[in-house]
Ligand code: FES
């Protein structure tokens with residue numbers, strides 16, 4: 001076994017650009033509401049116009065810096081809505097263009113449309129709000145946000161704030177060797193055994209291909225297979241498929257790590273399943289927060305060591321997903337910086353470890 005130091009240039013302060021991040025659930029933002037959402041260390045005002053449309057702007061008024069989120073949303077008599085700053089009443093449309101400066105008399109000859117606040121592309125879909133963090137402000141998205149591929153509404157969700165940078169949050173969730181220690185509950189624990197899992201590359205990450213899960217809690221669903229994907233910047237899908245009472249089903253879980261800043265990351269977990277499977281809800285309600293809380297508490301403990309900036313190790317094969325994460329992240333950062341095409345460095349492979 002070889003110790004591998006954490007790849008340079010992937011410290012938690014470095015966030016990937018030209019990707020979609022998920023700061024909020026759609027249901028958390030009512031019509032006419034706005035609020036400040038920190039994203040990658042930037043203040044973003046996320047709001048919903050009275051028409052229902054969601055927008056995201058830099059939460060700093062270009063006049064004198066007051067957060068736009070402290071202002072209000074205006075209807076503008078059926079015309080496109082705008083945000084009014086609470087300091088001097090400057091107005092900005094959802095594309096970031098200034099639409100009014102109340103103190104102007106009209107004699108100044110100032111072209112107010114040229115005054116702009118950064119606008120971020122947003123998408124509202126599958127009950128989720130996604131914001132695109134372009135490397136260069138104003139650039140159009142080069143991709144669309146990931147989708148769960150389900151037709152039913154989301155059934156269960158849980159958000160917890162992890163006091164760590166995005167890398168430790170992501171790695172903590174994909175690392176297979178911590179299970180017997182961090183999640184030592186009877187419904188998750190099994191006597192450690194040698195595992196063999198097959199991995200393949202995905203466009204922006206990798207997948208642990210479909211396999212029979214070993215954890216006891218899955219047995220309520222009968223005989224199932226599960227497939228776990230990871231793609232940049234921090235999206236994990238778990239797709240559980242099986243048959244119950246003679247009907248085929250598909251449960252989709254999504255976990256995103258949303259970096260608020262270098263030291264705070266929200267872990268947001270969402271599950272979709274067909275309505276007739278609602279009897280599984282109590283399991284999620286009872287076990288879900290505990291499970292994510294286990295991962296949150298261990299990174300809080302880890303912080304006590306990381307304060308001293310130690311050199312860390314990643315070992316074969318149980319840390320291989322973490323090694324891939326660093327490599328994929330580095331390759332993405334370089335492709336954005338150099339304007340070259342991203343080439344996924346992950347190769348198809350079977351990993352073996354004991355857990
Ligand atoms: S600071 Fe926003 S209008 Fe003056």
Ligand SMILES: [Fe+2]
Nearest residue numbers: 172173182295
């Ligand atoms: Fe975990």
